[in-house]
Amino acid sequence: MMSSQPSSLHIAFFPYLVHGHMIPTIDMARIFARKGVKASIICTPNNASLFSKTIERDREQGYDISFLTIKFPSAEVGLPEGCEHGNSLYTEEMLTKFHKATTLLQEPLEQLLKEHNPDCLVADMMYPWATEAASSVEIPRLVFHGMSSSARCMFDCLYRYKPHKNVESDFDPFILPGLPDQITMTKLQVPPFIKEENQDAIQIFEAELNCYGVVLNSFYELEPAYIEHYRRVMGRKAWQIGPVSLCNKDNEDKLQRGGLGSIYEQVYCLTWLASKEPNSVLYICFGSRFNFSAVQFLEIAKALESSGVKFIWVVNTGQEMKSDEDNEEWLPEGFEKKMEGKGLIIRGWAPQVLILDQEATGGFMTHCGWNSILEGVAAGVPMITWPLQAEQFCNEKLVTDVLRIGVGVGAQEWTRSHERKILLRKEGIEKAVSRLMVGVEAEDFRKRAEALKEMAGKAIEQGGSSYSDLNALLEELRSIKSG
């Protein structure tokens, strides 16, 4: 099945080097390869090795997909050698250095494009300079947005009208003007990079204007009004081709998605989950980056215990637990023993998509990273939303106010990682858990989530909205290629 016809497309995919961006980009590249495209994923060696088994399996099935490796300039910016993954950085200073290193990738990227001659470059939104690199070899550049269309529209509204500037108090809600729904926010929930009009962030969003178009991991039926707004009001040329996670069909792919964690621990967790009643378990995970303080972990643990709900709780995703070195207790004494059979703590990386797929999973407490929301939607699981940073407060509005498939836990404030404070107390967390898992509204949330699951499945099938968008995009790229 390896495509060797001269007329077939060769597309290079260049993900930002954090899991929340690499995972969907790799899925996307695999989807394109299944359409007969030669897919080259540009990645640093250590990151590529995390996904190599998945890619190898696709190659064995005859798909033309491979990595093109690029050296990460860690030493040049003062990061330790081999430090090339955004999730392994613990301080703001390291994050800044990491981002600086990515900006040094433009020249090696141009070299790689010259050597391998792809027909198109799909590069992450975090690389605004990638359009220039693509122009240097005269190919179109598509931006891959890890965000939802609704969040993108909300950010545009905040940039354009600055409604937060007209309110005095940090806590007063204001309306985001000109959007399809009445969305309200407070100043505390607006990302600092928007309030401070950070030039890097402005460049990232303005890069959309100069590129050929934008590919998004979403599907039309999920946020139709925002997709229309994005295309017609904001005037962007955009294709929605998700949920990309649904390209993982077999358990092996789903288990190894992300390339992290112990297989033994993951299989144990799935076996544990399979022994539970349908819709009885709450899955709790805050994505691949964020880590709470020990004091906040304690509040979550106390809330879980007193809610009486069964749970799987992922802590310390991909990072070392900081509280141990601080000598702080992050779980109540004897918690795990007391919770045996009722709750499971995963220290590390969970097989999220497989957990969400299981019948026993009845709810998902999430930080509202877009991949997590979409994976929850694709599995028909209602959510407890606890947004923390990035565009997550916007995603929360979509889940709780527009789609009405979840309840907010009451998060008030955009937060930096590792903040040493309590964001939410036990009582508020417990209330949200009970509302989602056992309350009278739970059935309504679940019904709406089930309906969206069906729509997500249909979107990627032949004739579905994402399937058609992908075909239209490929058609357009072929016609550019043939001049």
Ligand SMILES: O=c1ccn([C@@H]2O[C@H](COP(=O)(O)OP(=O)(O)O[C@H]3O[C@H](CO)[C@@H](O)[C@H](O)[C@H]3O)[C@@H](O)[C@H]2O)c(=O)[nH]1
């Ligand atoms: O134990 C874990 C933890 C995470 N995941 C996966 O990791 C991804 C996490 O992505 P996401 O939910 O989007 O969270 P972040 O990693 O925090 O993602 C960053 O990137 C996203 C896409 O741009 C943004 O929406 C988020 O706000 C931003 O924090 C998902 O595919 C999860 O399935 C696992 O499989 N197991």
